[in-house]
Each structure stands twice: as structure tokens, then as C-alpha cells.
Amino acid sequence: MTNFVTDDLRSRLIEGVHAAGREVMAVYRRDFEVATKGDDSPLTEADMASHHALVALLETLSPQVPILSEESGGIPFATRRAWGRYWLIDPLDGTKEFIKKNGEFTLNVALIEDGVPVFGIVHAPAVGDAGGTTWIGQHGQGAWKQQPGGSLESISVRALPDPEQAVWKIVGSRSHGSDEFEAFCAGLPAHERVSMGSSLKLCLVAEGAADLYPRLAPTCEWDTAAAQAVVTAAGGDVLNAETLEPLRCNQQDSVLNPFFIVCGQRDGRWERALRAALRA
Ligand SMILES: Nc1ncnc2c1ncn2[C@@H]1O[C@H](COP(=O)(O)O)[C@@H](OP(=O)(O)O)[C@H]1O
Numbered sequence: 488m489t490n491f492v493t494d495d496l497r498s499r500l501i502e503g504v505h506a507a508g509r510e511v512m513a514v515y516r517r518d519f520e521v522a523t524k525g526d527d528s529p530l531t532e533a534d535m536a537s538h539h540a541l542v543a544l545l546e547t548l549s550p551q552v553p554i555l556s557e558e559s560g561g562i563p564f565a566t567r568r569a570w571g572r573y574w575l576i577d578p579l580d581g582t583k584e585f586i587k588k589n590g591e592f593t594l595n596v597a598l599i600e601d602g603v604p605v606f607g608i609v610h611a612p613a614v615g616d617a618g619g620t621t622w623i624g625q626h627g628q629g630a631w632k633q634q635p636g637g638s639l640e641s642i643s644v645r646a647l648p649d650p651e652q653a654v655w656k657i658v659g660s661r662s663h664g665s666d667e668f669e670a671f672c673a674g675l676p677a678h679e680r681v682s683m684g685s686s687l688k689l690c691l692v693a694e695g696a697a698d699l700y701p702r703l704a705p706t707c708e709w710d711t712a713a714a715q716a717v718v719t720a721a722g723g724d725v726l727n728a729e730t731l732e733p734l735r736c737n738q739q740d741s742v743l744n745p746f747f748i749v750c751g752q753r754d755g756r757w758e759r760a761l762r763a764a765l766r767a
């Protein structure tokens with residue numbers, strides 16, 4: 488693990504992501520066209536405006552580091568596998584929520600080193616009373632939440648409550664549920680569920696506002712990498728739902744994630760509960 492992201496670089500990155508967020512909001516506040524991509528998922532002007540702004544930002548701040556964006560088109564694994572360090576971005580995660588205008592969308596920038604998301608910025612320009620909320624995570628440095636004009640406030644995951652004492656708070660996708668998710672929840676102790684779009688779900692676990700985010704449905708590496716860096720820097724984990732090993736990026740040709748579970752502090756008690764729910 489290196490100290491590639493200095494305090495100065497971190498500040499410039501946050502500033503640049505906020506600027507891209509303002510471009511996204513300019514589209515959000517007016518009428519916009521919705522196109523459909525080859526995989527049937529929606530695409531708006533805001534996705535592309537954010538993509539261009541973030542790529543320009545990263546090319547300026549670190550010209551030597553390659554970039555993989557959801558909107559940059561496929562880069563063959565034969566090329567990517569040689570990347571020890573690269574930027575992985577999802578310019579607009581939660582495009583369906585953006586189109587529905589419910590505010591639950593994010594801009595995501597992750598730095599990956601040897602397959603591990605070591606730094607991430609998740610910016611939700613329409614979340615919070617102050618006009619946007621940003622989560623930042625950096626291995627070995629900390630995890631923070633920031634409101635516009637405010638300072639970086641440290642965040643951390645919470646310990647999973649004793650199921651005898653309190654109900655667990657589970658976050659799930661607003662637009663992409665699955666039978667596996669329902670079956671998993673049925674195997675858990677008493678819990679309440681909150682639905683939300685985009686990588687915001689991981690940030691809720693990172694800041695200790697939720698206990699688990701089981702994602703037993705498809706996602707891609709750019710959907711999760713930045714927020715995984717926030718979760719891990721806040722003391723939590725993003726675990727492969729079969730092996731309970733941390734997710735890694737850039738290990739294969741496909742950019743699809745395995746099904747996964749985001750959780751706060753690991754301990755034997757909840758690991759047993761998770762395994763039981765996964766078997767259910
Ligand atoms: N069948 C599928 N295959 C791959 N990724 C999928 C998918 N269905 C949904 N996703 C991913 O899930 C993301 C939305 O997550 P959520 O349901 O938690 O809001 C989408 O991000 P985008 O909005 O960036 O396309 C998309 O990448």
C-alpha cells in the first residue's frame with residue numbers, strides 16, 4: 488500500500504468531484520433525454536457530462552494512472568491485468584433513481600492498487616439539507632463525511648447489535664431486488680429494511696447508520712469500488728457472499744462482482760448469523 492493520495496491530491500480530487508456533481512445537478516434540474524445502452528440500462532446527458540469531467544480531472548491530476556470508467560467502453564483484461572494502480576469510476580451510479588428524480592444517485596471515484604480499493608470518493612449531490620453529501624475513505628488514513636462548506640468529519644461503522652436487544656437495520660436496492668435477497672433476509676434475526684438507490688447503501692453502513700447491505704443481485708466493479716474503500720476505511724468489510732472474503736477488482740475478464748454482503752465490525756457472532764442466513 489502506498490501513500491499515492493497526498494492530502495493535497497485528496498483535496499483537489501474532492502473539489503473536482505464536486506464540480507462534476509454541479510454539472511450533474513444542472514441536468515437534473517431540467518428536462519433531459521434518456522437513451523438505452525446495449526445492456527438495456529439507461530443513460531442520460533448527466534452520465535456523460537460527469538464521465539468527461541471526471542476523466543479530465545484525473546488526467547490532469549495524475550496523467551500516468553490509467554482510468555476505467557463505466558462509460559469509457561470496455562478495456563480488455565489483457566491490458567487491464569498489467570495495471571498495478573488505476574482509477575475506477577462510475578460517473579453516475581443510480582441512473583434509474585436520477586431519472587425518477589428521487590435524489591439517490593452518486594458520483595464514484597476509486598483508486599485501485601493490486602486489486603484493492605484503497606481510496607474512494609462517493610458524492611451524492613442531491614442528498615442532505617446543505618446541497619450534497621460526500622463520503623471519503625482512504626486506507627491507513629480514515630473515513631469521512633463532508634457537507635458543502637464543512638470540514639471532513641470522521642465516520643466509522645457500528646458493532647452489530649445483539650439481536651436480543653435491538654433490531655438490525657438492513658439496506659437493499661430500490662430498483663434491483665432479488666429472490667436471493669428476500670431469502671437471505673428471511674433467515675436473519677428481527678430487522679427493519681430500508682430501500683435506497685446507488686452506492687449510498689454502502690455509505691450508510693460505513694457511517695454506522697445501517698448494519699448490513701446484502702447485495703444478492705448483479706453489480707459491476709465500478710458500482711462498489713469507491714464505496715468499498717469508504718466502508719473498509721471506516722472499519723467494515725465488503726465480503727463475497729459465498730467465501731466471506733473481501734471483494735477484489737480486476738481479477739478477471741468480467742467486471743461483474745460476485746454477490747456480496749457489506750457489514751460493519753466483524754465478529755464471530757454475526758459471522759455465524761450470516762452463514763446461517765446464507766444457508767437459509
Ligand atoms: N443485471 C445487471 N448487471 C450488472 N449490473 C447491474 C445489473 N442490474 C443493476 N446493475 C448495477 O446496479 C447499479 C444500481 O444499483 P442499485 O440497484 O443499488 O441502485 C447500476 O448502476 P448504474 O446506475 O451506474 O448503471 C448497475 O450498474
Ligand SMILES: [Mg+2]
Pocket residue numbers: 557577579580581709710
Ligand atoms: Mg453504477
